Amino acid sequence: MTDLFHLETPSVDALKFMMDAAIELEMEREPSDFLDKVLHYSRDIVGARAGSLYLVDGDELSFLACQNDDLDISQFITVNTEQPHKIARTEKSIAGYASLHGEPLMIQDAHHIDNSAPYSFDPAIDKKSGFHTQTILAMPLRHPKEGVIGVMELINLQIKDTHHWSIGLVRHFAMLSASSIVNLQMEKSLEAAYLETIFRLGVASEYKDDDTYAHVQRIRYTSRIIANEMGCSLHEQQAIFHASAMHDLGKIGIPDNILNKPAHLEADEWEIMKNHATMGAEILKDSDAELLQLCATIAVGHHEHWDGNGYPNGLAGAEIPLEARIVAVADVFDALVNQRAYKKAWPIEDALALIEGESGSHFDPAVVEAFLNRIKEVKQVQQRFLVTT
């Protein structure tokens, strides 16, 4: 691989390698894998045996990737991308210096850095691992608009001449990476805002009900546990997690005196109450967004019964979308074991008996089985999100 870049002139293969690297970055949407790839390709360009990657986080640098071809680093270093190790972003560290000045910094010998330099290398790192750090290229990840968003340290390079064209190329690649990282971060925060809005809409729709935030959370987590047990894909599990929040959206349209009646509903009131399934789907209808379509599916379908005796459409068996069958079990269980305006909280064992008893009539037997298999986790969800009112 290294030969592609270290010849006097680049080869056609080097061009194709760079394009492939760019395509790989474009295809990778998982942030931690993305940063690993950035580091890997950058190391390839200059033939570096090891490397680390940090992202700027205020006046700190978050340690997010680490690679070493000569060492099993997992014995010495743990990279935790959820709660990353952080170092101060100051001139005292090599990475900090490069990130603050925004220019690449080449260290020819980490163990003999001139005393006049503001930065230094801690020899304890090598002592601990047995690795010998010699050259370090600290390359800022500079975004054309956002400025320096991170820094890579490439260690023990084949190329030591800072004027070699492959150093210029890694600089270009670092800039491409910075642009891609900023786009990926934007995409992730847009996605988070979208999912948060769906959750808040779900909570808001329960605003006048007995408990709101906690009920929606319990439905989301319980539905996801069942979906997981039933072998749904990760994508499907996440979709049902988010979309189940909106199952009672239509309650927005139900009159207060029926919604909050502190007793069982009369037959005519019950007819009005049943409209909430259709109204929820009405609010969400005709959306192009896959997740909002699923929200509508769950809203309209979560009171259908396996035997066809549910509402609003009297669907039966597999005519009822799986996600609605799953939320049906999660929702009834949650309503039973928690207090409502018209009833006390049931003991969990009584609720389980009812759900088992209605397997095959009210509920899909396969969903009930999955639910019971994972009842330990379902109980933990109940403990985690207690009634908030």
Place this chain on the structure above:
Amino acid sequence: MTDLFHLETPSVDALKFMMDAAIELEMEREPSDFLDKVLHYSRDIVGARAGSLYLVDGDELSFLACQNDDLDISQFITVNTEQPHKIARTEKSIAGYASLHGEPLMIQDAHHIDNSAPYSFDPAIDKKSGFHTQTILAMPLRHPKEGVIGVMELINLQIKDTHHWSIGLVRHFAMLSASSIVNLQMEKSLEAAYLETIFRLGVASEYKDDDTYAHVQRIRYTSRIIANEMGCSLHEQQAIFHASAMHDLGKIGIPDNILNKPAHLEADEWEIMKNHATMGAEILKDSDAELLQLCATIAVGHHEHWDGNGYPNGLAGAEIPLEARIVAVADVFDALVNQRAYKKAWPIEDALALIEGESGSHFDPAVVEAFLNRIKEVKQVQQRFLVTT
């Protein structure tokens, strides 16, 4: 530029050019400019005088970019990216053939294509423009997972040998472009789903009110017109357009008998009604998402008065966020000129007189001035979104 790629071996500058092209694509978030850049860079690699770009849309190809260095094409061809011209995706056209087979197709002379080929070139195109089409390279935009998502036609190339390395490079570049296009499309549909969810939440919050969809639309458009007149940036105008939909979100928490009372509210009822401003902000509080923060700001602030006599916090003047001051005018005007449970629709002139009269007391004078300056467009909004109940 062309020399970079057409030498026997590539130069370092060619590598840097490719990296720069990749960065440019990564930085460009406007879809039509993005496609123009894809075409431009691809043409540079093979020294093509002209080119077109199509994206696959079911069994059609949408014509989305067109460039010609030798001709002012605007006289002959219009590219409409909103409602693009479409051609059938069949083997009869060169672009269609390449997109269906997923392999580059090189035509040495467009005017002398072998009769046995399923595709042909229409000489009327050249006749009309006076351009002479000779070589055509039809390059599929192939995504590693999604397959062929589009096709580029590069016309009158400097490189005619299909085995030349720069043809291979343009193929790589087309693959990078395909990945970027798919990501950009995903980002745009995620954004659309997010904004749609906010709008639906706004409409849902008015579900029990007299008119819902139409009222929310009128507030959005009127607020944006005012923001535009006041010199807000395009980003700010779009933010207020979307966030204003949620101004009455807190109505979800107001009892029906107060919300829909067919008469003016008693003092104690009015106190409860006023809670809707705080409740709206409560539902949306502590969000990291900039747009949801603005939703909360507008929800809590749109009943404050310029003179400090509004609610819930009695803020005055510039203490009230501009967006809330803008929605205040849009909302009061809309409530006046439309029928409500407790009142008839006012004539527009009476509503304008009230708003002018309360400039400096209820309303920010600068907002009132902007609103009046653009009253013609505000009236058009009223016409466009009539009461839907």
